[in-house]
Amino acid sequence: MSATANYLLHLADNAVVLGQRNAEWCGHGPALEEDIALANVSLDLIGQARLLYQQAATELGGDATEDRLAYFRDVPDFRNYTLLELPHHSALVGYAKSDLDYGTTIVRNFLYSALMVLVWEQLQQSKDEQLAAIAAKSLKEVRYHLRHSRDWLLRLGDGTDDSHARVQAALDHLMPYTQEFWSGSRMEAAAVAAGVGVDVAALKSDWDQLVDDALAEATLQRPKGEGYVTQGKNGLHSEHLGFLLSEMQGLARSHPSASW
Amino acid sequence: MNAALKEWPLWEVFVRSKQGLEHKHCGSLHASDAQHALEMARDVYTRRQEGVSIWVLPSAQITASNPDDKGELFDPAADKIYRHPTFYEIPEAVGHM
Numbered sequence: 001m002s003a004t005a006n007y008l009l010h011l012a013d014n015a016v017v018l019g020q021r022n023a024e025w026c027g028h029g030p031a032l033e034e035d036i037a038l039a040n041v042s043l044d045l046i047g048q049a050r051l052l053y054q055q056a057a058t059e060l061g062g063d064a065t066e067d068r069l070a071y072f073r074d075v076p077d078f079r080n081y082t083l084l085e086l087p088h089h090s091a092l093v094g095y096a097k098s099d100l101d102y103g104t105t106i107v108r109n110f111l112y113s114a115l116m117v118l119v120w121e122q123l124q125q126s127k128d129e130q131l132a133a134i135a136a137k138s139l140k141e142v143r144y145h146l147r148h149s150r151d152w153l154l155r156l157g158d159g160t161d162d163s164h165a166r167v168q169a170a171l172d173h174l175m176p177y178t179q180e181f182w183s184g185s186r187m188e189a190a191a192v193a194a195g196v197g198v199d200v201a202a203l204k205s206d207w208d209q210l211v212d213d214a215l216a217e218a219t220l221q222r223p224k225g226e227g228y229v230t231q232g233k234n235g236l237h238s239e240h241l242g243f244l245l246s247e248m249q250g251l252a253r254s255h256p257s258a259s260w
Numbered sequence: 261m262n263a264a265l266k267e268w269p270l271w272e273v274f275v276r277s278k279q280g281l282e283h284k285h286c287g288s289l290h291a292s293d294a295q296h297a298l299e300m301a302r303d304v305y306t307r308r309q310e311g312v313s314i315w316v317l318p319s320a321q322i323t324a325s326n327p328d329d330k331g332e333l334f335d336p337a338a339d340k341i342y343r344h345p346t347f348y349e350i351p352e353a354v355g356h357m
Binding site for chain 1: 268289290291292295296299300303304307
């Protein structure tokens with residue numbers, strides 16, 4: 001597989017997995033207006049994933065289509081960050097049930113949007129013209145995602161004792177997963193060498209600045225975020241991705257040639 | 261719905277469309293403050309490219325006429341058709357007005 005196709009799949013899988021996760025809130029949002037806002041974010045992400053899968057399918061040729069890439073690949077084929085597949089609650093084993101926690105949702109959207117604002121900005125200069133165009137479109141969307149999640153981070157962090165405690169717990173839980181952003185991979189190095197991808201590790205100081213400014217305003221403590229570095233982008237996932245994919249892919253796999 | 265949500269005040273939303281000159285009332289929503297109301301209005305009322313500018317106003321700030329006063333407020337205007345400027349001959353040179 002070409003460096004470009006590999007990299008496009010990484011970006012597409014990130015978008016589709018977080019889009020699917022956030023869609024779990026549809027109809028269950030904490031307020032009607034917020035329900036719509038989060039569904040909008042999901043639709044933006046799924047829209048980005050479609051464009052990226054279409055471009056990856058063109059790169060791959062053969063019988064590849066956006067639907068085949070989204071619905072007929074298995075857990076080890078997905079290259080999304082592990083952070084994005086985690087459920088909307090603190091650490092529990094995959095099949096344990098828990099209430100959806102909006103603090104977790106907001107913190108994840110914030111940490112990831114802060115990264116993607118920087119990534120899409122750079123990708124506008126990608127040698128792959130299609131990817132550069134997708135980046136320009138996605139940048140506007142993710143700027144709003146950052147604004148939305150940052151706004152709620154401040155409201156929850158600097159809100160009641162309960163909201164502060166819950167959003168701090170979510171931050172403590174999720175921050176270690178952001179180490180995966182900065183750990184290199186062959187897939188990314190090949191894309192950078194080809195002039196297609198962006199060197200994410202070089203964005204860390206800008207990301208730190210975005211995150212630290214928001215956390216200070218939200219009166220939250222930044223946890224160290226050390227420990228095991230997850231490997232989702234290399235295809236080694238948590239136990240949660242299989243559950244997410246089975247829900248997302250079930251319909252398409254039960255009716256493989258259906259169209260609607 | 262919990263107590264905190266119930267306490268969110270109501271806001272009236274006005275949106276100006278791309279071609280429109282004025283902001284038009286399009287609905288209302290609950291939000292904790294003005295900035296919050298603006299963000300939510302973006303998500304609730306401009307998802308289908310309805311607008312390029314949004315105003316939000318606290319609903320509590322609106323003083324409304326009482327529907328019971330409809331008779332004395334509005335009915336007297338019903339038979340004053342001479343208030344409509346439709347009885348003037350417009351010179352042809354003026355063209356369409």
